[in-house]
Amino acid sequence: MTSIAKPPVRHPSARLNGLGLALRDYEGAMSTLCAGCGHDSVTAALVQACWELDLPPHRAAKMSGIGCSSKTTAYFLKQSHGFNSVHGRMPSVTSGAAAANRGLICIGISGDGDSLSIGLGQLSHAIRRNVDMLYVLENNGVYGLTKGQFSASADLGSRSKRGEANEQAPIDPVLLALALGATFVARSFSGDKQQLVPILKAGLAHKGLALIDVISPCVSFNDHEGSTKSYAFTRAHEVEAVHADFIPLRHAITVGEGSEPVQVVQLHDGSSVRLRPTADDYDPTDRDSAYAHVRGCQARGEIATGLLFVDETGKDMHDFLHTVETPLIDLPYEQLCPGAAAMDDLMSRYR
Amino acid sequence: MNGRNDFAVRIGTVNGTGSASANGLLMQAIFRMGVPVSGKNIFPSNIQGLPTWYEIRVSGAGWTARPSAIDLVVALNPATHAQDVALVRPGGVLLYDSTWPLDAALHRDDITILGIPFGQLCVQAFERDRDRTLLRNICYAGALAALLDLELGVIETLLTETYGKKPHLLAANHTAMQMGYDAAQRLGVCPLPFHVARMDRTGDAILIDGNTACALGALYAGATVGAWYPITPATSLMEAFKSFCERYRIDPVTKRHRYAILQAEDELAAAGIVIGAGWAGARAFTNTSGPGISLMQEFIGLAYYTDIPAVFFDVQRCGPATGMPTRTQQADLLSLAYASHGDTKHIVLFPADPRECFELAVQAFDLAERFQTPVFVASDLDIGMNDWMVPRFTWDDSYRPDRGKVLDAEALERIQKFSRYRDADGDGIAARTLPGLGGKGAYFVRGSGHDQHAGYTEDAAAYQEVVDRLARKIAGAATAAPAPVLTAHGPAPAEIGLITIGGCDEAVREAAAMLDAQGHAVDVLRVRAFPFHADVQRFIDSHDTVCVVEQNRDAQLRALLAVELGVPRDRMHAILDYGGLPLTAQVVVDAVLALGAGVAA
Ligand SMILES: Cc1ncc(C[n+]2csc(CCOP(=O)(O)OP(=O)(O)O)c2C)c(N)n1
Ligand code: SF4
Ligand SMILES: [Mg+2]
Numbered sequence: 027m028t029s030i031a032k033p034p035v036r037h038p039s040a041r042l043n044g045l046g047l048a049l050r051d052y053e054g055a056m057s058t059l060c061a062g063c064g065h066d067s068v069t070a071a072l073v074q075a076c077w078e079l080d081l082p083p084h085r086a087a088k089m090s091g092i093g094c095s096s097k098t099t100a101y102f103l104k105q106s107h108g109f110n111s112v113h114g115r116m117p118s119v120t121s122g123a124a125a126a127n128r129g130l131i132c133i134g135i136s137g138d139g140d141s142l143s144i145g146l147g148q149l150s151h152a153i154r155r156n157v158d159m160l161y162v163l164e165n166n167g168v169y170g171l172t173k174g175q176f177s178a179s180a181d182l183g184s185r186s187k188r189g190e191a192n193e194q195a196p197i198d199p200v201l202l203a204l205a206l207g208a209t210f211v212a213r214s215f216s217g218d219k220q221q222l223v224p225i226l227k228a229g230l231a232h233k234g235l236a237l238i239d240v241i242s243p244c245v246s247f248n249d250h251e252g253s254t255k256s257y258a259f260t261r262a263h264e265v266e267a268v269h270a271d272f273i274p275l276r277h278a279i280t281v282g283e284g285s286e287p288v289q290v291v292q293l294h295d296g297s298s299v300r301l302r303p304t305a306d307d308y309d310p311t312d313r314d315s316a317y318a319h320v321r322g323c324q325a326r327g328e329i330a331t332g333l334l335f336v337d338e339t340g341k342d343m344h345d346f347l348h349t350v351e352t353p354l355i356d357l358p359y360e361q362l363c364p365g366a367a368a369m370d371d372l373m374s375r376y377r
Numbered sequence: 378m379n380g381r382n383d384f385a386v387r388i389g390t391v392n393g394t395g396s397a398s399a400n401g402l403l404m405q406a407i408f409r410m411g412v413p414v415s416g417k418n419i420f421p422s423n424i425q426g427l428p429t430w431y432e433i434r435v436s437g438a439g440w441t442a443r444p445s446a447i448d449l450v451v452a453l454n455p456a457t458h459a460q461d462v463a464l465v466r467p468g469g470v471l472l473y474d475s476t477w478p479l480d481a482a483l484h485r486d487d488i489t490i491l492g493i494p495f496g497q498l499c500v501q502a503f504e505r506d507r508d509r510t511l512l513r514n515i516c517y518a519g520a521l522a523a524l525l526d527l528e529l530g531v532i533e534t535l536l537t538e539t540y541g542k543k544p545h546l547l548a549a550n551h552t553a554m555q556m557g558y559d560a561a562q563r564l565g566v567c568p569l570p571f572h573v574a575r576m577d578r579t580g581d582a583i584l585i586d587g588n589t590a591c592a593l594g595a596l597y598a599g600a601t602v603g604a605w606y607p608i609t610p611a612t613s614l615m616e617a618f619k620s621f622c623e624r625y626r627i628d629p630v631t632k633r634h635r636y637a638i639l640q641a642e643d644e645l646a647a648a649g650i651v652i653g654a655g656w657a658g659a660r661a662f663t664n665t666s667g668p669g670i671s672l673m674q675e676f677i678g679l680a681y682y683t684d685i686p687a688v689f690f691d692v693q694r695c696g697p698a699t700g701m702p703t704r705t706q707q708a709d710l711l712s713l714a715y716a717s718h719g720d721t722k723h724i725v726l727f728p729a730d731p732r733e734c735f736e737l738a739v740q741a742f743d744l745a746e747r748f749q750t751p752v753f754v755a756s757d758l759d760i761g762m763n764d765w766m767v768p769r770f771t772w773d774d775s776y777r778p779d780r781g782k783v784l785d786a787e788a789l790e791r792i793q794k795f796s797r798y799r800d801a802d803g804d805g806i807a808a809r810t811l812p813g814l815g816g817k818g819a820y821f822v823r824g825s826g827h828d829q830h831a832g833y834t835e836d837a838a839a840y841q842e843v844v845d846r847l848a849r850k851i852a853g854a855a856t857a858a859p860a861p862v863l864t865a866h867g868p869a870p871a872e873i874g875l876i877t878i879g880g881c882d883e884a885v886r887e888a889a890a891m892l893d894a895q896g897h898a899v900d901v902l903r904v905r906a907f908p909f910h911a912d913v914q915r916f917i918d919s920h921d922t923v924c925v926v927e928q929n930r931d932a933q934l935r936a937l938l939a940v941e942l943g944v945p946r947d948r949m950h951a952i953l954d955y956g957g958l959p960l961t962a963q964v965v966v967d968a969v970l971a972l973g974a975g976v977a978a
Contacts, residue, residue: 082815083815083819084813084814084815084816084819085813085815087657087812087813088821089653092824099821100821100823100833104819105815105816105819106812106815106819107810107811107812107813107814107815107819107820107821107822108819108820108821108822109653109656109821109822110821110822110823110824110825111649111652111653111679111822111824112649112675112676112679112824115645115646115649115675115676117646117649118641118645118646118647118648118649118650118653119649119650119652119653119656120653121639121641121646121649121650121653122602122604122639122649122650122651122652122653122654122655122656122657122659122661123653123654123656123657123812124653125602125637125639125650125653125654125659126601126602126637126653126654126655126657126658126659126661127657127658127659127811127812127813129813130657130812130813147642147643147646148642148645148646148649150642151641151642151646155639347634347637347638347639348632348633348634349633349634349635349636349637350628350631350633350634350635351631351633354601354602354635354636354637354659355601355657355658355659355811357601357635359599359777359778361635362596362599362601362626362635363596363597363598363599363776364596364597364625365772365774366771366772366773366774368625369597369770369771369772370771372593373583373769373770376583376584376585376769377408377409377583377584
């Protein structure tokens with residue numbers, strides 16, 4: 027079973043957020059993933075991020091494809107609707123749901139198999155369409171659910187549990203997203219909640235598709251010596267390229283604290299992120315700069331993490347579609363049907 | 378077919394040269410003279426340079442099926458002369474463009490051969506190459522006006538309506554038309570023995586294609602999300618929807634859209650978008666053809682298994698593979714009825730003409746939401762892309778969409794616990810909630826095994842409970858979907874019963890009338906929905922000879938009848954036509970007569 031209900035106990039001292047909800051209110055069913063699976067940490071970070079953001083659970087739509095990673099939509103936000111669709115096709119289902127109801131806060135969860143192999147086309151086109159959604163790609167370099175085959179994100183030379191080395195070049199979702207024009211591109215590590223939570227919050231507040239590639243080790247099939255997606259390897263090679271602090275709407279922005287250079291990007295909902303790149307020549311609001319920096323890290327064998335690129339001025343799907351502000355599902359039928367008189371009039375065109 | 382208001386013309390040209398407007402002009406002129414008319418475009422899968430034909434049938438009696446014989450062939454493409462000459466019925470007429478010679482070997486004694494140098498006339502009259510090419514079409518239309526006795530006033534009005542805003546074009550078109558008209562007059566045969574004479578039989582009719590009609594149905598049904606990937610012959614459906622939306626769905630103040638049309642990266646994504654939108658509570662649809670349906674299979678099963686409404690318009694073309702993309706067929710029946718892996722069964726509607734496309738499109742959205750399941754509208758290239766003469770559409774302003782069982786916050790208050798897949802009413806249809814509601818209305822859609830509470834399960838009984846409910850639900854749709862249409866010979870069942878489907882209807886009913894004239898009593902039943910209505914079984918039981926007429930190689934409708942109703946396959950004769958052209962009555966008549974012995978006269 028992948029969903030076991032948790033006992034509804036609430037600690038009397040539980041802290042409540044702005045909506046009067048406790049952290050537990052943002053949790054879901056009990057995880058059935060392997061003990062130590064990176065995906066569970068991502069789930070915990072999401073719970074934390076949503077709680078801290080005062081995200082109204084009823085407005086969230088949890089979307090996923092198929093895989094261990096995609097199962098996790100059952101493990102958070104139990105008070106929200108969820109849709110565990112088919113393998114690699116979460117982006118299209120989310121596009122449809124978001125088109126129908128622009129009031130939904132779409133949280134998409136996927137895996138490296140789900141997004142970079144079978145679903146590469148759908149990921150790419152969701153980026154082009156710039157669907158307003160959070161897109162969390164839980165990246166472990168393998169197909170966990172089908173027991174450890176290499177995925178398209180497996181690095182050159184990374185060894186499988188049985189010792190074979192991967193010989194095909196990996197697809198890096200971050201470079202892909204940057205090349206395709208994504209307006210929010212980040213990478214993080216499931217073992218670094220400090221970094222991940224603010225990025226998730228910024229991604230949720232971003233207008234358009236926020237892609238977050240989260241290295242999320244698979245303890246059962248890809249956490250051994252020789253794997254480049256293990257906890258140990260990731261810890262040793264992760265380099266935070268940009269430190270991001272999320273500043274919610276209700277907090278005043280104080281620019282230029284401390285001595286490091288800081289860039290503040292105002293997000294769509296009025297909140298903002300404060301970005302501190304670790305390299306002088308790196309501007310995370312400049313696509314080419316971000317691309318060059320990530321490539322540079324890669325060449326040095328480093329895994330660049332952080333909120334690597336953000337552009338809050340981009341158009342999203344509803345801008346492209348010129349849709350009305352009211353969600354389409356809330357338009358009264360009278361505004362949709364031209365009626366009998368218009369039909370009579372129209373018929374004369376076919377005479 | 379050889380008299381006043383009862384004949385057929387076939388015009389052979391080259392595609393990409395603008396003949397469509399001339400052919401449309403002729404159709405329209407005959408229609409406005411009050412005479413029933415139909416047109417079939419037989420075109421290549423190509424943009425420019427290949428042979429293309431247009432058949433116009435004039436039938437005072439109102440038959441609109443593809444003609445069984447051609448009285449007049451207009452041969453404007455030397456590349457197809459041989460084919461065109463062969464097509465003229467004995468005693469008929471060939472009119473060719475005598476700018477180019479007609480091979481003497483092609484001459485036939487049993488037909489009248491007329492030549493007019495359309496190309497040469499246009500070279501003399503017009504300067505620019507483009508005008509010479511385009512206006513040659515209007516020139517032959519002018520000749521046909523003389524040969525077929527069309528009213529010049531009607532043609533002038535049509536030209537003015539089309540080119541009124543561009544005086545120089547109007548003048549050139551007028552010149553070309555008159556040139557052709559005069560040249561034909563000089564032949565001394567006008568009008569031909571078969572020609573048009575004004576009637577009053579089109580007053581309540583329109584000329585429209587099925588794709589436009591489906592789009593209008595989607596508009597009136599209140600569909601707000603359309604997702605698609607271009608494919609012939611389905612493309613014009615979404616294009617029509619878009620143009621209707623641009624006219625009727627723009628917010629008057631903000632100029633923003635009350636619709637969303639997404640051109641997806643492929644048909645998989647189009648299906649995903651429609652299913653996501655349906656889940657979220659929108660009326661959503663996609664338009665595609667066989668290859669697209671093949672790609673959508675996995676998603677269709679997901680929507681079926683998770684009770685999500687979605688409407689799929691399948692404008693069928695000749696398969697398999699790319700097949701013949703510009704030819705018609707009804708060969709997706711099996712793949713629609715049981716689309717996707719696992720045990721599935723789907724509601725499929727079969728419109729017979731554009732008017733039914735409109736009506737069944739609206740019903741498709743109601744059925745999809747009421748039964749929370751994918752619904753297919755199986756049209757085809759002939760219905761979708763050709764202009765058909767049908768009664769004008771009307772709309773009842775009291776119509777309200779059937780949204781099915783959707784619980785809002787208030788309704789949710791009144792229940793203890795919400796179980797997404799619980800069959801509370803015994804009809805197999807469980808109430809749903811829409812995302813955005815939250816609280817106890819929240820549930821988790823999963824394509825993996827789930828129980829009636831939408832929880833994950835691998836338990837045999839809990840799994841079966843859900844799939845058995847789905848079977849009950851779809852069985853219930855048989856009575857809610859449009860009933861079959863019976864065209865009875867008399868009060869008692871006739872000797873022969875013809876069962877047919879979709880666009881075959883016109884030809885089959887015409888065949889029944891022809892057989893009747895030859896002393897064979899025939900009843901016709903046209904199936905309009907799958908799963909089958911009980912009347913279909915009754916019709917089979919009450920006829921000694923049953924034939925199933927359809928346009929595919931493998932007798933797919935017959936197979937469905939055999940599987941679903943348990944009728945032995947050999948109890949039903951298959952009459953099949955699958956070369957890619959619309960059915961003609963003669964094919965059906967010949968097949969029925971060929972049954973020979975055992976069929977009472
Ligand atoms: C059409 C289809 N093909 C194959 C599968 C089998 N399958 C299930 S999950 C999966 C791979 C999942 O990999 P990933 O997205 O990386 O998720 P992870 O389990 O690693 O988190 C595959 C191949 C499927 N469910 N559907
Ligand atoms: S197999 Fe790997 S990815 Fe799947 S739950 Fe176990 S650790 Fe996680
Ligand atoms: Mg994986």
